[in-house]
Amino acid sequence: MQDKVPSGLDRKEAEVYRHLDPKRLPKHIAIIMDGNGRWAKRRHMPRVAGHRAGVSSVRSTVETAARIGIHALTLYAFSEENWKKRPKTEVDFLMRLLARYLKAELPTLNKNNIRLEYIGRQYELPEDVQKRMEWARQSTSHNTGMVLTLALNYSARTEIVDAFRSIVQAAAENGGVAHLHQIDETAVSRHLYTRHLPDPDLVVRTSGEMRLSNFLLWQLAYAEIYVTSTLWPDFRGVHLLEGIAEYQKRERRYGGLNGEHAHSAPIPAEFDITDDEDAPEAEASNVGKSEPS
Numbered sequence: 001m002q003d004k005v006p007s008g009l010d011r012k013e014a015e016v017y018r019h020l021d022p023k024r025l026p027k028h029i030a031i032i033m034d035g036n037g038r039w040a041k042r043r044h045m046p047r048v049a050g051h052r053a054g055v056s057s058v059r060s061t062v063e064t065a066a067r068i069g070i071h072a073l074t075l076y077a078f079s080e081e082n083w084k085k086r087p088k089t090e091v092d093f094l095m096r097l098l099a100r101y102l103k104a105e106l107p108t109l110n111k112n113n114i115r116l117e118y119i120g121r122q123y124e125l126p127e128d129v130q131k132r133m134e135w136a137r138q139s140t141s142h143n144t145g146m147v148l149t150l151a152l153n154y155s156a157r158t159e160i161v162d163a164f165r166s167i168v169q170a171a172a173e174n175g176g177v178a179h180l181h182q183i184d185e186t187a188v189s190r191h192l193y194t195r196h197l198p199d200p201d202l203v204v205r206t207s208g209e210m211r212l213s214n215f216l217l218w219q220l221a222y223a224e225i226y227v228t229s230t231l232w233p234d235f236r237g238v239h240l241l242e243g244i245a246e247y248q249k250r251e252r253r254y255g256g257l258n259g260e261h262a263h264s265a266p267i268p269a270e271f272d273i274t275d276d277e278d279a280p281e282a283e284a285s286n287v288g289k290s291e292p293s
């Protein structure tokens with residue numbers, strides 16, 4: 001419990017923040033924004049109304065994350081599958097919404113010292129949107145605070161394919177096959193779209209779905225997963241803080257053990273594994289085979 005609350009948090013946010021440990025905030029949070037369509041359907045509105053309402057959630061979440069000192073926030077704005085499989089009218093709407101968001105939010109991004117980046121195959125997006133994206137990226141490139149990365153036309157599998165291509169290209173230009181022997185996890189990470197970021201510590205998914213949906217599959221290897229039933233257009237900074245509170249209750253082990261179990265302890269004889277035929281598995285597999293009747 002702490003008294004110092006960063007400026008700009010509203011009353012509800014401050015209440016949750018007071019219970020957080022500021023020294024154990026996740027450095028990088030990734031969010032799968034989901035539920036816009038359902039939000040609109042519940043209100044008998046067209047799906048795009050959910051996307052439009054989702055922009056306020058983006059604004060609130062980004063500002064709160066920056067105010068509490070999160071280093072990196074990555075938002076899954078739309079996937080390669082969304083882009084290729086949704087009706088053209090919806091995709092066109094999302095493109096216009098993105099272009100408008102970038103223009104309208106630039107002052108707020110700069111005010112909060114936020115640097116904008118993108119992941120995904122940008123070059124497949126409409127040219128005017130690409131230009132707007134590049135303009136917004138450059139206009140925030142001097143900022144030194146939180147890195148806000150928008151995943152647009154993003155697919156984790158495509159990212160891994162592109163990383164393979166990039167590795168092979170680098171090998172071709174630098175020592176050929178011999179160069180490939182130097183490939184390790186760090187080298188692979190350097191060829192991913194996220195080379196500018198540490199791996200996420202926490203991934204949040206809204207609307208209750210328990211899937212990663214082809215998002216940052218390599219980078220989320222050790223991330224804590226927080227799923228909330230809140231639909232994205234209802235999500236606000238306070239919900240992000242609730243996710244962080246849940247994250248701080250978890251024990252991160254990266255495949256190892258913590259506390260008293262971390263030290264090497266002898267295995268009691270009755271639990272040790274021997275390779276003899278009296279082992280329970282051997283008995284079970286012999287049932288009905290050679291027992292005299």
Ligand code: FPP
Pocket residue numbers: 033034035036037038039051052054055058075076077078079082097098101150232
């Ligand atoms: C998933 O909801 C959401 C999307 C595919 C688009 C996300 C876009 C926004 C939040 C607004 C714009 C974002 C920026 C960065 C300007 P869904 O349509 O799959 O919802 P459903 O599962 O309920 O149908």
